[in-house]
Amino acid sequence: MSPEERLAERRERLIAAAYVLYSDPGFPETTIERLCARARISNRAFYECFSGREELMQALHARCIQETLESMYKAIDQVPDTLADRVEAGVTEYIRFVTEDRRRARILHMEVRRAGDCLITSRQLGVAGFVDAIKANVADLPEATKANQHLLALGMIGAVQELLIEWVLSDDPPPVESLISTAIHIFRRSFVT
Template sequence: MNGRSYRGMSAEERLEERRERLISAAYDLYADPGFPETTIERLCAAARISNRAFYECFSGRDELMQTVYDRCVRETLEEMTKAIDQAPDTLASRVKTGVTSYISFVTGDRRRARIMHLEVRRAGDCLTTSRQSAVEAFIRTIESNVADLPEVTKANQRLLALGMIGAVQELLIEWVLADDPPPVGRLIDTATHIFHRAFVT
């Protein structure tokens, strides 16, 4: 690839622009109709690029899915951490703030909720490492925000955090798949109740 500019963009800038178009297309298509149903040809048509250009950006659908999923996780963690940092130093406040920010942000865009909680599983083995890394990141976030509070149980906090993450994931899968999804406020109240009961001494 040479460095000559085209329409005012360098080769590197053109490559990055195509990558972002593919990521945007994948964000739509991996959410609906879903990862298994989305072909490279369909992604290229949506992004308005050639198949050859696709492979200049990504090795295949799996790598593109990993990129989209990792970005969703990173943005959600940033939103959640920012909210918790501003919460009072009590278990009730941190739990309520963390749960509210997570569920509100994820459900704020149904595509994000579906990719993070349903399509990541449908993608299979190619997303196992990314999914494990995401779970570890959320475990660390939970542990770091409850460990120093006096009212928190001294039981294995890692296992409690893992169990709570699983509970929230199932609540959000129900929200994504239900014909009549439960109100987001009810999801928040349910998850907050579970978290608080799990961690309080």
């Protein structure tokens, strides 16, 4: 392997380790030593890949956002061009994809907050990506409300985040289908005139 390939391979191992450890026991409890042990690399090799735990969390969070958006856009592209169909496809796929692996849900909706101020920018970029996705799929449809769609999208993201936090933290989590139907109901009531 070339030095670049070795570095890329170590980065991937660290991201995989962070995916496991940042979701359980969580970001604050995960040390660089634990990450290195799980990834089977030295502490020195860690710092060749990332400046610290926060930069690793940013890389992991960005990857989770990218994969989720790609999955959501793919689902939306496969349905008829109506507000109801777009909302149902986008919301269903978002929640389905995120809950498919509890670690993803926990990283996207809990651990990024627990990481603190160092992840504010990463979190804001993720929210902006989802706001853009909502607006892009709603704004041009005649049945969409004329209210401030940016603010509505932010509100919808907040509602879905709280539903997913409830799902992650609950000893008896609500069924995923209930999360989906609730989120679709909220979206339809908010965006349809």
